[in-house]
Amino acid sequence: MKRIVLMVVAFSLLASPLVGRSLGYGVGFYGQSIIEEEAASSSGVELSFVYQPWLLPVGNPSLIAKAVMGTDMTGKLVFPYVEFGLSVDLFRTIHHPFNLFANNVVAYDPAVSVSYHRDAEAPSQLLSISVSPFKLSQKDFWYEFFVPSVSIDIQTGKVASWGIALIRYTYIFK
Amino acid sequence: MRKLICCLLLVVSVFSPLSAGTFDLGLTLGTNSHFGEKGSDVSKMKLAWGVTLGLTDLWELELQANSSLIPRFFGDTSFVILAQKAMLGQRSTGGKVAGLGINSLLGAGIMVSNECFDGEFLLPTHLLLSVTPMSVGNPISCKRERALAVTLAYNVFTSQVSVLFDLIKYDFYLVGTYKDYL
Numbered sequence: 001m002k003r004i005v006l007m008v009v010a011f012s013l014l015a016s017p018l019v020g021r022s023l024g025y026g027v028g029f030y031g032q033s034i035i036e037e038e039a040a041s042s043s044g045v046e047l048s049f050v051y052q053p054w055l056l057p058v059g060n061p062s063l064i065a066k067a068v069m070g071t072d073m074t075g076k077l078v079f080p081y082v083e084f085g086l087s088v089d090l091f092r093t094i095h096h097p098f099n100l101f102a103n104n105v106v107a108y109d110p111a112v113s114v115s116y117h118r119d120a121e122a123p124s125q126l127l128s129i130s131v132s133p134f135k136l137s138q139k140d141f142w143y144e145f146f147v148p149s150v151s152i153d154i155q156t157g158k159v160a161s162w163g164i165a166l167i168r169y170t171y172i173f174k
Numbered sequence: 175m176r177k178l179i180c181c182l183l184l185v186v187s188v189f190s191p192l193s194a195g196t197f198d199l200g201l202t203l204g205t206n207s208h209f210g211e212k213g214s215d216v217s218k219m220k221l222a223w224g225v226t227l228g229l230t231d232l233w234e235l236e237l238q239a240n241s242s243l244i245p246r247f248f249g250d251t252s253f254v255i256l257a258q259k260a261m262l263g264q265r266s267t268g269g270k271v272a273g274l275g276i277n278s279l280l281g282a283g284i285m286v287s288n289e290c291f292d293g294e295f296l297l298p299t300h301l302l303l304s305v306t307p308m309s310v311g312n313p314i315s316c317k318r319e320r321a322l323a324v325t326l327a328y329n330v331f332t333s334q335v336s337v338l339f340d341l342i343k344y345d346f347y348l349v350g351t352y353k354d355y356l
Contacts, residue, residue: 029205029341031219031244041245043207043219073216073245100317100346164243166205166219167342 024050026142028168030068032080034161040121041161042080044070050142050170060089064113078120083128085115089135098136101143106136117151119161125154130165142170198228198266198313198350204320204343206240208252211289211329211336217242217249224254226345228313231264231273233257236281240338253296254325254338256283256304265312270355272314279306279320285327285338300327302338311345314352318345 031043048066066083089109096108110133117128130149135142147165152158206220224238236256242249258281263274285300304325311318325338 029219033245033247038245043217043244071218075216101344103311103317164219166221166243 022052022054022172023174024052024140024142024170024172026050026168026170028144028147028165030070030163030165032068032161032163035159039073040078040080042068042070042072042078044068044078046165046168048168048170050172052172056089058091060092060109062087062089064115066115080121081117081119083115083117085113085128087111087113087132089137092137098134101134101136101145102138104138106138106143109135109137111135113149119151122160124156124160126151126160127154128152140172142168142172144168144170198347200226200228200313200318200345200347200349202226202236202238202343202345205341206238207339207341208240208327209337209339211327211332211334217244219244221248222340222343228266228350231266231268232260234260234265234279236283250288252285252287252289254283254285254302256281256302256325258304258306266314266350268350270352272352273312275310275312275315277309277312279309279323280304281306289329299331300329300336302327304338306340313347313350314355316347316351316353318347319343320345 026048028046030046033041046066046068048064050062050064052062054060064085064087068081069079072078089111092107092109094105094107098108099105113130115128117126119126128149128151130147132144132147134145145167147168149163150159151161153160202222202224204222206222207218220240220242222238222240227235229235236258238254239251240254241251258279261278261280265277266273281304283302284298285302286296287299288296289299302325304323306320306323308322309318309320320343323340327336327338
C-alpha cells in the first residue's frame, strides 16, 4: 500500500508540470555553415517546440525540439538537421537596457542550450551548444535575436558546423 | 557656376526638411534575403543594418547595408538606397502628435553591390521597387517595426529580375522622437 501511495505521489509530482502554462512553439530564421563543405551550408526557417515546466527566476530549464528547412548555397531545398535539447535561462530581470525592442516591459533572460544535433546527411553524432544573449520574454512570448551556435562531433571533438538564428519568436500557448 | 547652383540646390533640398521639423533619424537592424538571381549572391541569410532618415511627413530615405552571415560571417555586403513614401498617412507630424502607428511604405531606389565584373568593383547594379505592407510604430514613439518588405530588383548588367525579402526590420529612432517635443 505504501508503495502505491509513493508511486501516486511521485507520479503526481512528475506530472504536475505538464498542466502548467508551459508548452509553446517557435519560428525562427536560421543559418548553418558547414565547415567541411561550404556549398552544403543553408539558411531558412526553423520550427521549434518548447516545454517549460517551471518559471524559476534563476536557472529556469526548458526542453526544446527543433527542425529546420531552408535552401543550400545552390538554391536547393534542404532539411538539414533536427535537434533535441535542454535550454537554461541563466536569470531573469526587468532591469535591463533592451526594453527598446518591445512595446511592453519585457524580461531579459539570456540562455544557454545544449542539444543532440542530428544532421540529415552526416552519420556522425553531434552536440550543439548555443547561446542566446538577447533573449527577451513575456508571459506568453519569447523574442530571441542573434543566437550563435556551434556543433561538435562527439567522437572526434571537432567543430562540424556553426550557425546563427538571426531571430526567433516563441509563443507559449499553454 | 552651374556646379555651385547645383550644390546649393542640393543643400537646400537636403536641409529644408530639417527646418520643417519633420526630420528624424533612426538606426535599422533586421534581416534580408536575396532570391532568384542565378550565378550570384548565394547567401540567403543577411543582416540588414543602416539608417533611416525622415525627410518630410510622408517621405523617408533609407540607407541600408545587407551583410551576408552564411556561409561566411560578414562575407559580402551590398548597399541599398531607397526613397520611400508612407502610403496610409503622415509618418511624423513634426510635433507632439504622433504620426500613424500603422503604415505601409512604397519606394524606389538602387542597390550597390559587387555582383558584376567578378566582384571586383562596387557599382550600382540594381534598380529597386519596394513595398513594405506593414510598419508598426513611428519616430515619435522611438521605434518602428517593418515586416515582410518585398523589393523587386532589376540587375541592369544581366537584365535579371530578382527579389529582396526583408522579413523584419527594427528602427530605433535617435532624432525626431517624443523626447524632442517635451
